[in-house]
Amino acid sequence: MSPFNASDLQRIFETIDRNGDGFVSIEELHWLLNRTGVDFISDDLESLIGKSKIDFDEFLSLYESISEINRGGEEIESDLLNAFQVFDENRDGFISCDELHNVLVRLGLWDDKRCVRDCRRMIGAFDVDLDGRLDFEEFKNMMNYSSHSSS
Known part of the structure; x- marks a missing residue:
């Protein structure tokens, strides 16, 4: 089970979507990951995602992927x-x-x-x-x- 529900993630998405365009750019995502202690170089992040910005559904998928990877004992x-x-x-x-x-x-x-x-x-x-x-x-x-x- 994900620690954040969809409503939490929507608020987080809206918070990091600093320009309010409905997408989270690599720069905005990089800012969030840095604040949460996840180190990524922007270029690596863009090559991982495959585009320069993501919408909310893609943000949810990325979050679930990271959550799966980070699940500890x-x-x-x-x-x-x-x-x-x-x-x-x-x-x-x-x-x-x-x-x-x-x-x-x-x-x-x-x-x-x-x-x-x-x-x-x-x-x-x-x-x-x-x-x-x-x-x-x-x-x-x-x-x-x-x-x-x-x-």
């Missing part, structure tokens, strides 16, 4: 869910800037002087739907990016 998923729940202090299904800041301070990873602005930057780097907080999928992308960049 259930154990990793469970560990990530447990970590997510540590940060989601109010159990609303999202990690806000305040929650991220509180947990990082409580874990001793940040001192209390480190500002919420730094948390906003961290969240902003992975906040695909641009709502100012991380849902579980965005959190997984952040954690996967962190593990890949530290290898």
Whole structure:
């Protein structure tokens, strides 16, 4: 099952379709993939897709393909869910800037002087739907990016 439903994907598509032409260009798709921690060179992305822009149906197909490739073991998923729940202090299904800041301070990873602005930057780097907080999928992308960049 896909972590995003069609409505979520439609909102994401509309968000990254910055010029509102009903298509996502390679540049717009590259922007999204970079924000979610997936590294592609624009030329490689265009040769993979076979065209310079895609419509919503093609976007759905691409998303499903990437989701299939990126499916990890259930154990990793469970560990990530447990970590997510540590940060989601109010159990609303999202990690806000305040929650991220509180947990990082409580874990001793940040001192209390480190500002919420730094948390906003961290969240902003992975906040695909641009709502100012991380849902579980965005959190997984952040954690996967962190593990890949530290290898």
